[in-house]
Amino acid sequence: MTTSAATAVVVGGPGLPQRRELRTSIPGPRSLELQRRRVAVVPAGVSSVMPVYAAAAGGGVLVDVDGNSFIDLGSGIAVTSVGNAAPRVVADAAAQLARFTHTCAMITPYEGYVELAEALTAIAPGDHEKRAALFNTGSEAVENAVKIARYATGRAAVAVVDHAYHGRTNLTMALTAKNVPYKDGFGPFAPEVYRAPTSYPFRDGLDLDGAPIDGPAAAARTIAQLDRAVGASRLAALVIEPIQGEGGFIVPAPGFLPALAAWCRDHGIVFVADEVQTGIARTGAWFACDHEGVVPDLVTTAKGLGGGLPIAAVTGRADLMDAVHPGGLGGTYGGNPVACAAALAALRTVREENLIDRAVQIGAIALDRLRELQRSDPRIGDVRGRGAMIGIEFVHPGTHEPDPGLARRVAASAHQAGVIVLTCGTFGNVVRLLPPLTIPTDLLLEGLEVLAAALEEGRP
CATH class of the missing domain: 3.40.640.10 (Type I PLP-dependent aspartate aminotransferase-like (Major domain))
Structure with a gap:
């Protein structure tokens, strides 16, 4: 990772390079500048999950104003299912x-x-x-x-x-x-x-x-x-x-x-x-x-x-x-x-583009990898979902007691590593995956490995 700010990408869509790439610290200098401007004019009640500001998106990535490219496993909360800036x-x-x-x-x-x-x-x-x-x-x-x-x-x-x-x-x-x-x-x-x-x-x-x-x-x-x-x-x-x-x-x-x-x-x-x-x-x-x-x-x-x-x-x-x-x-x-x-x-x-079938494929890939993680990690209480709508529920080992702190830490670690994920749940203890249905398989697999690494970092 370099420390120099990158030129902002202004053209989105599936033509964006489909890779995870961090060019600055997260958030970068342009995002920090925009955040300073935001707090002066936008009420605190309108909050955001990520500390970065978008410049372009498409396929399975989102690029911020500092040129950092994130794997998008959120789709703007299931909105850009057909991909961002779909042709x-x-x-x-x-x-x-x-x-x-x-x-x-x-x-x-x-x-x-x-x-x-x-x-x-x-x-x-x-x-x-x-x-x-x-x-x-x-x-x-x-x-x-x-x-x-x-x-x-x-x-x-x-x-x-x-x-x-x-x-x-x-x-x-x-x-x-x-x-x-x-x-x-x-x-x-x-x-x-x-x-x-x-x-x-x-x-x-x-x-x-x-x-x-x-x-x-x-x-x-x-x-x-x-x-x-x-x-x-x-x-x-x-x-x-x-x-x-x-x-x-x-x-x-x-x-x-x-x-x-x-x-x-x-x-x-x-x-x-x-x-x-x-x-x-x-x-x-x-x-x-x-x-x-x-x-x-x-x-x-x-x-x-x-x-x-x-x-x-x-x-x-x-x-x-x-x-x-x-x-x-x-x-x-x-x-x-x-x-x-x-x-x-x-x-x-x-x-x-047969995206219904693609959603089934995404679900099979994600559930297979996440259930593999679950078998060796008692903090994963449940892995569930259908298609490209997957939830990972975290608990204190040996119990059903929710662990919202772990969900927050895993999400924050993924964000810092260049993967957008969201949390949810009545108890705040679920990480949810909502990738665009256009995400390339290699990016999906890479995003899942980043999640696995975030879980490993969070072990006591």
Whole structure:
């Protein structure tokens, strides 16, 4: 590693050299300068994981303003699944940018909105008639899904599960389980939100008969709690992440989601799958629900949908979506034409580059290496995930007691070594991997070895 600052890279995309390279200390001088400027004008509440400032990204790397090239195992929290500055996304967004940037779809609509709705209704689970409405963020999509469910059912109560994360608006903060940093001091929150246990195989333990709590048993526990605390006849919706994201990349036991979906169907409860982080090929399917054949009534998408541009959607049963009166759904920027063009290009990229299959390959490579590490390291309590959505849960050896300090140290060590990883989990003890689906295999393997070295450094 040299100590001289490098000239900033200004052109991104897959043409960037696909290598990890540290040219300065981390953070470098230009990043330190930008940080000094930032603290003078940006509030402390808007924090960042990495102490470096981006200049370019593409393929499987991110290059900072000092010329340091990092292996990207975060994808901007699962947003740049098709790669940063993906060629189709850039070309189509630029072409739309030159035609017009905004008219407001509620004033004068445009073909891109309709085309994206057609694409989403085609890939969303189920063969029933569907509709799609476009918004800006995942939180906004979830909030609108709840609005639709309440309007269509005439009920007020909404159910969520432990460890859930659904957003930062007032309603979605109420749906979210974790207090710090998402809820602390921001109340009061929206009423009529009820929480029930979820399926967390690593922590569920045994039932009273000494048998493991499997998916159907976990679902029965969830249903019993909601029946007691709320009553099925009062519930408008059950909102659930098919794989929990911020809560710890928790993959529920097989049978959990199908049992909940069946209960909702039997009682007229709208089953809302929050696929903001899991959707659009991330888990090795268009949607994480697809792995168990679950067909939600409504599904929310964002993040990977836009190829890096902000766009979100609620897609679901036509009778539910059409129940809301004209003007009841929308927003000034919802389905922005440039973002629609980017989303259509992202979906085309997934198909043309076989990124669903690539997500499966990434998962197999990562899980194999991480489980190899787990076999020799008792601090790794669990390794889990589907496709390119992998979580590593750290515990104190010989226990299930969370070790958030180790997760922080491993992440910080990886950052200093040139690999971007994120932490998550209700207990802050999970390192999560969300590589772009375009990452070269050699870079993925190198990133995993950096993680292995960070773990070794953290041994007592």
